[in-house]
Amino acid sequence: MQTAYATSAPALTVSAMLQDFASYNLWANTTLTNWLRSKPDDNMTITVPSSFSSIRATLLHIWATELYWLSMICQQEYTPLDTDHYEGSFDSIIDGLLETSERLVAFTDTLEDDVATGELYYDSPG
Numbered sequence: 736m737q738t739a740y741a742t743s744a745p746a747l748t749v750s751a752m753l754q755d756f757a758s759y760n761l762w763a764n765t766t767l768t769n770w771l772r773s774k775p776d777d778n779m780t781i782t783v784p785s786s787f788s789s790i791r792a793t794l795l796h797i798w799a800t801e802l803y804w805l806s807m808i809c810q811q812e813y814t815p816l817d818t819d820h821y822e823g824s825f826d827s828i829i830d831g832l833l834e835t836s837e838r839l840v841a842f843t844d845t846l847e848d849d850v851a852t853g854e855l856y857y858d859s860p861g
Contacts, residue, residue, distance in 0.1 A: 750846040753843045753846060754840075754843045754844060757839045757842075760836055760839060761833070761836040764832055764836045771794075779794075792818070795816070798835060801832065801835045801836065802815075816831075
């Protein structure tokens with residue numbers, strides 16, 4: 736049995752893949768946070784049996800992780816977000832997450848194919 740492969744699609748470059756990922760990430764975070772903004776604020780801090788204790792804690796983790804990976808991809812110094820002591824409003828978490836997602840899109844849009852194939856050095860905080 737012979738398998739047929741589509742050959743009409745152009746090859747996906749590393750930079751194009753990163754741009755697609757960043758754009759999808761921004762879309763997903765925007766869609767999620769727009770939906771969450773339509774819910775009562777009290778729901779964001781209710782304790783739930785999950786990986787994190789609340790929706791607020793989950794969003795702080797997503798934002799902190801995205802900040803980490805943005806710093807690694809941009810090869811910039813990483814300043815951790817203190818999620819355990821963050822006192823900002825729920826809206827400030829959403830705004831921070833979306834701003835970080837937008838920065839990721841802006842950075843990946845500047846990548847050229849030869850730059851996006853270089854080595855990436857990072858140190859995992861966990």
